[in-house]
Each structure stands twice: as structure tokens, then as C-alpha cells.
Amino acid sequence: VLGIGDDCAVFRAPPGQDLVFTTDLLLEDVHFLRGDASPEFLGRKTLTRGLSDIAAMGARPRFCLLSLAVPEWAADRWIEQYFQGVLELGVPLAGGDLARAAKMAADIVVCGSVPRGQALRRDTARAGDAIFVSGPLGAAASQGYRHLGTPRLKLGQALRRRATACIDLSDGLSLDLHRLAEPSGLAAEIGPPPVFPGATLEQALDGGEDYELLFTADPRRIPKRWGTRIGTMRKGKAGTVLLDGRPLPPRGYDHFARPRSRP
């Protein structure tokens, strides 16, 4: 209804739809290093993280809001190219906030919509459900995080009322599967996931930034091309993940467990 230029953006929610919101920080020296990535890449990356969360809810993206601290080292051309990267993904930018700072900081909010009551959650897997991943893992980690996956928006929407639980693989399978199993009150038993050509098994398990979907379902309801079955949800200690029968520690990226920089 009303975009950039007023105190607030105004949005008229479509009737019969729930709205979903996600917010993601992208910080210089934390999520990337200056000079390590082009401004377009960083723009795409800023929004990709949020769009992947929207996909994991089975939602359709509606608009985004971008708060950006423009770094002192960035020329006008850098800023233009960064915004080009954000806008390339086709989601309307409805507003945001701008400031100047020594280092770049971006925070993106993406709003999506999903038919009422059909949002896919993490905490609703059932014992006996099959566990799927939507594609091979480890691509980003094996390429020094210079590769950017494509958010699985169409698949997420197709999984509504078919998947019992869903999460996106942004921080690594070992951590994200733990994050689905624990609130569902279940354990997960898996074999090795499909590995991206050139990536190691460790990169596929712990690397993160794959932006594939991890979901649970009755396997009869999931067409083959939607993903690869890697295991089964079981009764057991909530949050436990077993790989080939051995405990798999949640080694994916967690800011507060292991503060460190990642390019």
C-alpha cells in the first residue's frame, strides 16, 4: 500500500493467510571479510538467508525491509551494486533504515504469506517419519563460502500438508537436524547425506550455508525428485542425532557455542 518514504511501510495482509517473518544479520568481520566478496554477492547473500527461512515455512515471500549500516570504505558504486544484488532476487523492498558506520552491518526482514494454519514448523516431526534433504550438501563449505545456494521456495510451498516438519540447512546438517529433533521430542537416525561433488563428508555434515531443506514426512507422500531420504525419526533422547549408529555432535555454525569468523 505504501513503501519507502514514510515512517512505516503499510501492508494489507491477504485474507485467509498467515504472515511469517524472519530476520537475518550480515556483519562485516563476522559473516564476511571486506574484499572477500563482491557487493552484488553480499546483496544476494543478505536476502538469500532470509528467503531460505521463508522456504522452510512453506511460505511465499511478499516483501522485505533492509536496515543497512553503510561502511565508511564503501563508495556510492559499491552501495548501488549491493542493492542490485538484493533486488535481483525479485522480492519488493518496502522500507528500511540507513546509517553510516565503520563496518558494514545489514539486517534483512522478509515477510512471507502461507495459507492459514499451514506453516511448516520444526517441532512437529513424528516417530517413524522419514528424514529427507532436498539436495547434495557441502557446496558452500567446499568453495570457501563463495558459492551461494538457491532458496527452495517452490519446494517449501509444495511441502505444505505433506511434510510433518521442516527447517532450512543454513548452519549445517548436524546442528539443524538437532534443532528439528529436539523440539519434536525425538531422536534422528541417519546415514551419510548426499555430498556435493568436491566436498568432504564433514563439509556436508557441518559446513552450512547449503540452503537446502531438511524435512520429515511419510515417505509415500514425497515424490522422488523432491529429495533424498537420509534416515528416520525415532523415539529416544530428544535432539540426539545418530549417524550410522554413532552420535553425531551438532557441530554446525553456532555464534554462541563457538564464536569465530567465517568468510
Place this chain on the structure above:
Amino acid sequence: VLGIGDDCAVFRAPPGQDLVFTTDLLLEDVHFLRGDASPEFLGRKTLTRGLSDIAAMGARPRFCLLSLAVPEWAADRWIEQYFQGVLELGVPLAGGDLARAAKMAADIVVCGSVPRGQALRRDTARAGDAIFVSGPLGAAASQGYRHLGTPRLKLGQALRRRATACIDLSDGLSLDLHRLAEPSGLAAEIGPPPVFPGATLEQALDGGEDYELLFTADPRRIPKRWGTRIGTMRKGKAGTVLLDGRPLPPRGYDHFARPRSRP
């Protein structure tokens, strides 16, 4: 419907309401200096800026999302007290993002709701409208920005269908009145505004962070206690502001016009 802990927060929009969204950055060394303010104060300040935007739209706050880069220098107690400051204002925190970084960066999104089509805008003032401010100005500037105003949420809601345009005074009267006059295609003629005891006229005009409302209306529709009339909207060069007949330059806070630190 679903709060912190999933990929997204889920919100069911009330029927017949438009949703409004605002996003505000609060950055260390840009908006405040470490040691200059208590964590509770910074928490309240983070949300106050957004709530004031919600007030300016005539909306009611519904929930907020907070992205926070926790600075390396902050102990757990600091973080707790910061969140206490945010939560003190009574707006449900529905989600967000957390990271560790060298300096603090917070971005808050506030969602509000307003009856369909009744959001107050900046660009809808009419020639002949009276110009009002909701209270005396300059309090924050006269106290080194250690004073925090209260967002005028009730007044904003009361102004629906009475004010013709509205903006909150976050960056200073001289700049914010320009920002209302320009998109409305009008000039503004004012006399001196009410000045907070102890503040100078310059602080009242340019200081900012007052969080009072600046609005235009037919004066017969505005009860006296809602504000002080300071002038009239006139045909003329769009965005011009005259104080006692002389041009008043938009000297309020603008990150890109005058990059500088403010405590």
C-alpha cells in the same frame, strides 16, 4: 501464533486492519558510545525509536523482531539488562537474530496495526492546515541525549481521521517538518515551537530524539490538550520551512548529509 524458536515467527493479521512496519538501527559509535548509557537505557531506546514511528502512523504496536550483534565486551548481565530494557515497553518480542561482533549493532522491526486505509501519512497535508507539535521540544538534546521521550502511541491513534498528515520528531523539527512538507508539495510557515525547560531554541529546532508528533489538521478538529499550534501549511516551494518569515534550513540529524557521531 508461533514465536521464537522456528525459522520464522507466524502472525495472523486481524481482519480489516492494515499492518505497518518500521525498522531502526542502533549502532555503537554511531548512535551511542560504549559506557555512555546503561544497557536498560539502550534497550528502551532501541524500541522507542520504532514505537515512535508506529505512533506517527496512528497504529497500535503488535510485535517486534530484534536482530542483535552482541559486542564482545558485553557480559551476560549486560545482555540480560539490555533485553529487560527492550521488554519493559510491553511489546511482544516474536523473534530475531543473534550474532557476536566487536561492536554492538541492533536492528528492531516493529509491526503495528491500523484500521484499513486509516494509516497517517507524511504526504497528505493540505494548504491551509494548521501545524501542531504534541509537546515541548529539545529535552533530549539539552540533556546530552540521556533523556528518552515516550512514544505518543495513544495520541497517534486518536489522530486517525483527524490529522491530515503526521510524522514523529526523531531527527529534529527543522528536518522532520521539511520531510512532511516536501512530499505534500507545500511550504510550512511556523513561529517558535514550545521549548523544553532548560533547552535552547536551537535544540528545540534541530536537536531531535523528542519522539513528539508533528501533525497537520483543521484546527477545529484538534482538542487543545493534544498539542500546540506552531504554524500553517501554505502553497509555495515544496519542502520550504519558514520560521518567523525566514528560511529554516533542515539542520536535524541526517546520516548522509552530515556523517558524525552522536552520543
